[in-house]
Amino acid sequence: NAGVTQTPKFQVLKTGQSMTLQCAQDMNHNSMYWYRQDPGMGLRLIYYSASEGTTDKGEVPNGYNVSRLNKREFSLRLESAAPSQTSVYFCASSEARDRARGELFFGEGSRLTVL
């Protein structure tokens, strides 16, 4: 029972490099999210996809792009990485009913370091 799977789990980039974080969920959820977690900051929403075919900006979208590839997969892309994007990134999903109730299922996280 995988739930939400993120890859890679760890990545080191140089400033200016690009990369894509992959996320897949096997719970048939409609909604998917990307968060970043920084010390003392809690979780901040980068982008979300309420349903297949739609994406919207969250609180901190600058420097990121997303693609909802299909119902299962939601990727996050850094086109030109900056040191300020060093963080732990979490993908999450929720069913429509649960989305209204705030119940999210999170992946294990991807730790990104930008040098």
Add this chain to the structure above:
Amino acid sequence: GQQLNQSPQSMFIQEGEDVSMNCTSSSIFNTWLWYKQEPGEGPVLLIALYKAGELTSNGRLTAQFGITRKDSFLNISASIPSDVGIYFCAGQSFGQGAQKLVFGQGTRLTINP
């Protein structure tokens, strides 16, 4: 935007002690949730509260939705080593989806055996 103040930021306790943490907001929320994040893992939902004044338990965990709708409390009784982790509160306003969840900064719990 909306902010949640979660306290304390960290706790160092002895195994067997009770734990209390809380979250306060300047805004009213209609849903309060408590998540736990263990080392190297993503957050997992512990308790969800949907009504002001509601008191809900999950094993040794008890959470309350403050009557003013601006705060919530989480208590852990008789702590054990597996309680170690970061506890996050999250608030959601009426009619807003989970994309509008506001998270607290987290309370890091460390337990000395």
